[in-house]
Amino acid sequence: MKPKIVIFASGNGTNAENIIKYFQATETAEVVQVLSNKKDAKVLARAEALNVAAQSFSKTDLNDPEIIGKKLSEIDPDLIVLAGFLLKIPEYMVADFPDKIINIHPALLPAYGGKGMYGMHVHRAVVENGESQSGITIHYVNEHYDEGGIIFQAKTRLTPEDSPEDVAAKIHKLEYEHFPQVLENLILSL
Numbered sequence: 597m598k599p600k601i602v603i604f605a606s607g608n609g610t611n612a613e614n615i616i617k618y619f620q621a622t623e624t625a626e627v628v629q630v631l632s633n634k635k636d637a638k639v640l641a642r643a644e645a646l647n648v649a650a651q652s653f654s655k656t657d658l659n660d661p662e663i664i665g666k667k668l669s670e671i672d673p674d675l676i677v678l679a680g681f682l683l684k685i686p687e688y689m690v691a692d693f694p695d696k697i698i699n700i701h702p703a704l705l706p707a708y709g710g711k712g713m714y715g716m717h718v719h720r721a722v723v724e725n726g727e728s729q730s731g732i733t734i735h736y737v738n739e740h741y742d743e744g745g746i747i748f749q750a751k752t753r754l755t756p757e758d759s760p761e762d763v764a765a766k767i768h769k770l771e772y773e774h775f776p777q778v779l780e781n782l783i784l785s786l
């Protein structure tokens with residue numbers, strides 16, 4: 597059986613879609629489940645359109661080892677991937693899946709990380725500070741927002757004319773280019 601990936605996502609899900617498609621075209625692993633804390637998140641429809649099981653849950657479900665914990669132990673994933681997931685991962689999950697929960701952050705951590713720093717909030721702050729570069733960070737998840745060990749970073753140049761939307765587009769491009777390959781390398785090293 598192929599190694600199994602579960603994706604957690606809260607919103608649009610373009611990264612989730614990109615990862616699903618990448619692994620549908622390789623033998624390395626398979627995305628078997630997409631889980632979202634928003635029942636109307638676009639990511640659920642994107643997953644279903646690609647024949648991947650998709651399900652929403654509440655914050656209470658996430659924090660309950662008898663609900664999401666049980667679901668995950670039934671699936672027994674090799675990697676859990678956070679692709680635009682905005683809730684804090686509960687401690688029981690970190691304990692159950694040491695070094696198996698991977699997040700992508702749309703900035704060069706440790707800069708622009710922490711609670712409240714997600715999506716466009718990050719890109720607005722980067723533009724307000726006149727940064728000449730930004731990038732992506734792929735890292736392990738621990739009990740603290742954006743503080744787990746860094747696995748991979750990639751940078752992109754910014755110009756003074758770049759709007760937060762321009763920065764978001766540059767960051768998404770980097771994410772699509774690198775995230776699936778980094779996950780594949782992690783799977784191959786398991």
Ligand code: GAR
Pocket residue numbers: 605607608609610611612679680681682700701702713714715718767768771
């Ligand atoms: C991505 O840029 C991801 O890095 C970011 O949310 C976006 C989701 O886009 N994640 C965070 O900000 C987590 N702190 P998508 O839904 O189109 O994949």
